[in-house]
Each structure stands twice: as structure tokens, then as C-alpha cells.
Amino acid sequence: MINKLIDKIKKTDAPIVVGLDPMLDYVPSCITKKAFSEYGETLEGAAEAIWQYNKAIIDATYDIIPAVKPQIAMYEQFGVEGMKVFKKTVDYCHEKDLVVIGDVKRGDIGSTSKAYAVGHLGKVTVGNNKISPFNEDFATVNPYLGSDGITPFLDICKEEKKGIFILVKTSNPSSGEFQDRLIDDKPLYEHVGEKVAQWGSQCMGDEYSYVGAVVGATYPEMGAALRKVMPKSMILVPGYGAQGGKAKDLKCFFNEDGLGAIINSSRGIICAYKKEQYIEKGITEENFADASRMAVKDMIEDINGAIK
Amino acid sequence: MINKLIDKIKKTDAPIVVGLDPMLDYVPSCITKKAFSEYGETLEGAAEAIWQYNKAIIDATYDIIPAVKPQIAMYEQFGVEGMKVFKKTVDYCHEKDLVVIGDVKRGDIGSTSKAYAVGHLGKVTVGNNKISPFNEDFATVNPYLGSDGITPFLDICKEEKKGIFILVKTSNPSSGEFQDRLIDDKPLYEHVGEKVAQWGSQCMGDEYSYVGAVVGATYPEMGAALRKVMPKSMILVPGYGAQGGKAKDLKCFFNEDGLGAIINSSRGIICAYKKEQYIEKGITEENFADASRMAVKDMIEDINGAIK
Numbered sequence: 001m002i003n004k005l006i007d008k009i010k011k012t013d014a015p016i017v018v019g020l021d022p023m024l025d026y027v028p029s030c031i032t033k034k035a036f037s038e039y040g041e042t043l044e045g046a047a048e049a050i051w052q053y054n055k056a057i058i059d060a061t062y063d064i065i066p067a068v069k070p071q072i073a074m075y076e077q078f079g080v081e082g083m084k085v086f087k088k089t090v091d092y093c094h095e096k097d098l099v100v101i102g103d104v105k106r107g108d109i110g111s112t113s114k115a116y117a118v119g120h121l122g123k124v125t126v127g128n129n130k131i132s133p134f135n136e137d138f139a140t141v142n143p144y145l146g147s148d149g150i151t152p153f154l155d156i157c158k159e160e161k162k163g164i165f166i167l168v169k170t171s172n173p174s175s176g177e178f179q180d181r182l183i184d185d186k187p188l189y190e191h192v193g194e195k196v197a198q199w200g201s202q203c204m205g206d207e208y209s210y211v212g213a214v215v216g217a218t219y220p221e222m223g224a225a226l227r228k229v230m231p232k233s234m235i236l237v238p239g240y241g242a243q244g245g246k247a248k249d250l251k252c253f254f255n256e257d258g259l260g261a262i263i264n265s266s267r268g269i270i271c272a273y274k275k276e277q278y279i280e281k282g283i284t285e286e287n288f289a290d291a292s293r294m295a296v297k298d299m300i301e302d303i304n305g306a307i308k
Numbered sequence: 309m310i311n312k313l314i315d316k317i318k319k320t321d322a323p324i325v326v327g328l329d330p331m332l333d334y335v336p337s338c339i340t341k342k343a344f345s346e347y348g349e350t351l352e353g354a355a356e357a358i359w360q361y362n363k364a365i366i367d368a369t370y371d372i373i374p375a376v377k378p379q380i381a382m383y384e385q386f387g388v389e390g391m392k393v394f395k396k397t398v399d400y401c402h403e404k405d406l407v408v409i410g411d412v413k414r415g416d417i418g419s420t421s422k423a424y425a426v427g428h429l430g431k432v433t434v435g436n437n438k439i440s441p442f443n444e445d446f447a448t449v450n451p452y453l454g455s456d457g458i459t460p461f462l463d464i465c466k467e468e469k470k471g472i473f474i475l476v477k478t479s480n481p482s483s484g485e486f487q488d489r490l491i492d493d494k495p496l497y498e499h500v501g502e503k504v505a506q507w508g509s510q511c512m513g514d515e516y517s518y519v520g521a522v523v524g525a526t527y528p529e530m531g532a533a534l535r536k537v538m539p540k541s542m543i544l545v546p547g548y549g550a551q552g553g554k555a556k557d558l559k560c561f562f563n564e565d566g567l568g569a570i571i572n573s574s575r576g577i578i579c580a581y582k583k584e585q586y587i588e589k590g591i592t593e594e595n596f597a598d599a600s601r602m603a604v605k606d607m608i609e610d611i612n613g614a615i616k
Contacts, residue, residue, distance in 0.1 A: 073420045073427065077423040077426045077432050078432060078441060079427065079441030080388065106413070107413060108381055109479070109480035110480065111331065119386070119387065127340075129350070133390070143486065144451070144452045144475060144487070145475075145478050145483060146485035147482040149482075170452075170453050171417070172418065173456060174455040177503070178499065181499065183490065188486065191486065
């Protein structure tokens with residue numbers, strides 16, 4: 001799957017991923033109204049609204065992007081109905097041949113970690129059947145529990161030729177509270193980065209490893225250091241746009257081959273219809289998804305302009 | 309909810325929690341056979357089997373325990389159908405007046421962390437309605453992302469009078485890879501423990517804080533140190549029994565008031581029917597839940613014997 005991701009990035013010339021992180025107040029009111037009139041102001045109604053919202057954005061962008069990253073928390077907040085839409089979104093993205101990065105940030109130990117790996121990337125055994133429960137292509141994973149938490153994911157990645165992105169340095173302001181603390185003169189995130197490189201060397205694709213890392217766009221200097229620590233790992237970079245990360249700061253996340261990083265934007269794309277610059281171009285609530293396509297194109301130009 | 313938890317521990321004289329972590333191969337074949345004959349060897353069939361298994365164990369133990377801890381990974385591995393049973397289990401435990409600790413180990417930032425907090429402990433707003441999606445009483449949370457990940461949970465805890473247990477020192481062999489590393493001459497887990505105490509001071513119940521910690525039974529010396537660092541935090545202690553933690557090592561997790569810790573056992577209780585000691589007492593696959601009740605009683609005796 002890492003080979004497919006690289007291949008699709010090359011073909012679209014777009015090292016980006018669209019974060020499908022739907023909050024209910026992002027959804028245009030024409031969609032929520034219709035969903036509520038059909039299902040009521042219920043979890044079913046909310047789920048239907050975010051499904052229609054997602055579908056329109058996917059339809060408007062799938063041919064010019066390599067991948068999407070649904071943030072599962074945004075679905076989980078609507079309970080079981082939200083989880084249904086998470087699954088429906090993953091399946092629909094596969095129909096459109098998109099690579100799906102499940103932003104699930106799971107992390108546990110032993111058989112529990114295996115259960116997460118199976119649920120999101122693998123197949124669960126029921127009697128004589130093997131069934132894919134959520135079936136993402138990649139999942140994000142939290143490293144706090146150490147190798148016991150990661151190894152079960154590696155096993156499933158090898159079996160299924162899928163991948164993970166391990167949290168190394170997150171994009172938020174307080175990420176330094178623990179991640180930046182010095183251990184033997186090196187920050188914790190660098191120790192985690194070294195483990196990522198080690199874990200990654202066990203499962204290599206053609207050019208990059210199945211094991212990538214998450215490093216926030218808001219910390220470019222740390223990104224530059226981590227790029228060297230994990231030369232064969234794809235870096236998934238959140239924090240561009242709404243969180244303050246700028247295109248000019250992104251070059252250091254890439255290798256000299258022009259690859260090695262994939263930049264996420266969520267609100268910047270899915271809420272583009274609320275931005276003045278697109279409203280001026282004739283965007284309304286009704287054609288909100290066209291704004292997402294425009295925003296994707298602008299993002300690709302912005303990033304390629306800065307890194308090439 | 310922390311007051312209710314303490315109250316129930318006092319009433320049952322049982323500082324324990326039963327981990328409802330059903331693997332399909334834990335479920336007696338009489339149950340899986342029936343479920344598969346009704347729903348096929350499908351995710352629905354698997355979900356029905358673990359629901360019947362859970363229900364029997366809850367029915368057999370609810371009056372002698374204060375709390376349960378369903379591990380969501382074990383449900384998530386069965387996809388949406390598994391999540392339905394997670395919710396059904398939480399609801400059923402509430403009917404039985406049990407405190408429910410959702411072992412979800414979630415952790416993200418800002419609005420994403422809020423979405424998890426809302427989904428598991430709070431209420432989500434849909435139009436004019438406020439709906440509880442999963443409705444646990446406590447959730448476990450991962451600290452790697454720092455305060456940005458924790459604060460949204462604290463906000464919801466204050467609103468709903470619910471609580472969290474933050475991973476501090478986990479029970480697994482490799483937990484030391486990052487958690488034990490020295491920062492300014494103190495291990496990372498102790499720094500996390502200090503933050504737990506700080507976060508916890510913002511939301512106090514009568515005796516203990518809404519903010520507890522997870523510290524593995526397999527590391528009693530660290531437990532003793534952390535007990536002092538976080539005097540007002542309940543410690544949720546996994547690792548007793550199957551993972552190797554012994555009752556004699558548990559005293560250090562408790563305060564002098566005899567409170568302050570709650571010991572989890574999962575396999576030791578829910579798979580008790582497979583143990584020689586209960587088979588000898590007439591347990592078969594058919595009356596497996598009776599073994600769980602016996603194992604709960606034995607566990608309470610074992611622990612109270614060691615800590616009193």
C-alpha cells in the first residue's frame with residue numbers, strides 16, 4: 001500500500017491528503033435540513049448529514065488527490081451511527097481508488113493492540129470466515145506503550161501489505177510537554193523517531209517503509225531533524241493551513257527525491273466554501289464541494305511552489 | 309461519578325473491576341454455535357456471541373463488584389457490529405448500576421480530543437437535541453499529546469461529573485522503552501504522574517479526583533512512587549493475574565485509607581471456566597458464568613487479604 005500511495009502521489013503530482021473530519025457545523029444547512037427532515041434530529045440524522053457532506057467532497061476531489069484521512073473521532077462522537085458512516089466513507093473512497101489513512105491514533109498492548117490492528121487494517125476470523133471490519137489502508141498509532149503496542153500492527157501490515165503512521169511530534173502547542181523533554185541530550189520525539197526507523201526497516205516497500213511517522217507542520221526545524229533520523233519513512237504532516245503551518249516551511253519534510261512527505265489539510269479543504277476567496281468566485285452553500293476542489297488545486301500549487 | 313465509584317467499592321468491599329474483554333475464542337462453544345446458527349459466521353454472529361457471553365458474566369457478578377471495564381478494541385475488531393455490542397454492554401451495565409470504565413485509550417488534540425470526550429463521556433448536539441453516544445462513566449486516555457489532549461476531557465468531566473484514567477505506567481514488558489527514560493533525573497512516567505496530579509486538582513470529588521491514572525500491577529515499586537506523586541488520584545491497576553501481577557505487590561497502590569486503587573482482572577474472571585480449580589468444582593461450558601462469580605470472590609479475598 002505504501003507503493004500505491006507513492007505511485008498515486010507521483011501520478012497526481014500532489015503530495016497531499018484531504019482530512020475528512022466532518023463536524024456537524026461544517027455541513028451546509030441545506031444538507032443538514034434534508035437529513036433531519038428524513039431522520040429527525042437524531043444520531044441517524046447527523047450521520048446521514050455527514051455522509052452526504054463527505055460524499056460530495058470525495059466526488060469533487062477524488063481524481064486530483066492521492067489519499068484521504070478520515071479522523072475517526074469525528075464519527076465516533078455520533079456513536080454507532082457515526083461508525084457506520086466512517087465505514088461507508090472508507091468503502092466509498094476505495095471505490096474511487098483513493099488510499100485511506102484512518103486517523104485513529106490507537107495504541108494498546110499485546111492482544112488488545114492486535115485487535116485494533118485487525119479491526120482497522122486486517123481481517124478478523126469468525127468461524128471459517130475472515131472478514132475486514134473497517135478496512136483502512138493505513139492507520140495512525142500512538143507510541144507511548146512501546147514495542148508491545150507497535151509489533152502487532154507490524155505483523156498485520158506485513159500480512160496485508162498495509163501501513164501505519166506513528167505519532168512522533170504532533171502539531172499542537174502543548175506537544176512539547178512530554179515529546180520535547182530531553183533524554184540523554186535528545187528530545188523524546190527523536191528517540192521515538194529512531195524507533196520508527198528501526199520498526200520501519202522490518203517492512204520495506206520499494207522505496208519507502210510501511211511504517212511512517214506523524215510530524216506536525218508547525219515544527220519545521222524538528223521536521224528537518226526527523227527527516228534525517230527516518231530517511232525511509234513517509235512523514236504524514238498535519239497542521240498546514242488552519243493550524244498555522246505554512247508551505248514555505250514544508251520543504252524540510254521532503255527527501256531530495258521530492259517524496260517522503262504527505263501534507264494534510266482538513267478544514268482548509270472541507271470548509272473552503274466558507275472562505276471569502278471562494279465565495280467571491282461564485283461559491284454558495286449549494287455548490288460547496290466545488291470550493292473544496294478549488295482549495296485542493298490551490299493547496300497543490302502552494303505546496304509544489306514551495307518544495308520544488 | 310468518582311464519588312459513586314468510591315461508594316460502591318466501600319459497599320462491595322471489593323476494590324476491583326472486571327475487564328469485559330471478550331475474544332471470540334474465550335466464548336464457550338455452546339454460545340458461539342447458537343449465535344452462528346442464527347446469524348451465520350458473520351460479524352453479526354460474532355457480535356451476538358460476545359453479547360450473550362458478556363450478559364451472562366454481568367448477570368453472575370454485578371451484585372458483588374463495583375465496576376466493569378470493557379476494552380473497546382475487543383469490540384472494534386468486529387467493526388460496526390462490535391461497536392453496537394460495546395454500546396449494548398455499557399447500557400446493560402448501567403441498568404445493573406455498575407460503574408463503567410471505557411478502556412478506550414483515546415488521545416488527540418483540540419476539537420478532535422473534544423469529539424472523543426463527547427462521544428464517550430458527554431453529549432453530542434444534533435439540532436436541538438443533546439444525545440449521549442456511548443455514555444461510559446470513565447474513559448482511559450493517552451497523555452503523549454500533552455495538555456491539549458487532556459483539557460477537552462477535563463471540560464466534559466466537569467460538565468458531566470465523569471472521570472478519566474490517564475496512562476502513566478502501563479503493565480506491558482516494553483512500557484519502559486519510553487516511559488522509564490530519565491528526564492531531569494526522573495522517569496517520564498513520574499513527569500506524567502505529576503501532570504495527572506495537577507490536572508486532577510482542577511476537578512475534585514469528595515475524597516478523590518475525577519482524574520485517575522493507569523499504573524500496571526507488574527511494576528509495584530513504580531506504583532509506590534506514583535502513589536505519593538498523585539495522592540488524590542484513583543489508580544486503575546491492570547496486570548493482576550494473567551499478566552503476572554501478584555496480590556502481595558498491590559498494597560503500595562493503595563492509600564492508608566484503604567482506598568485509592570482499583571485492580572482489574574479480565575481473563576482471570578471471564579475465562580475462569582477454563583481453569584482446573586473451577587472445573588474441579590463442577591464448572592462446565594454451560595455454567596461458565598458461575599466460574600466467573602467464583603473467580604471474583606476468590607480475587608476479592610486474595611486482594612483484601614494482601615492489602616488489609
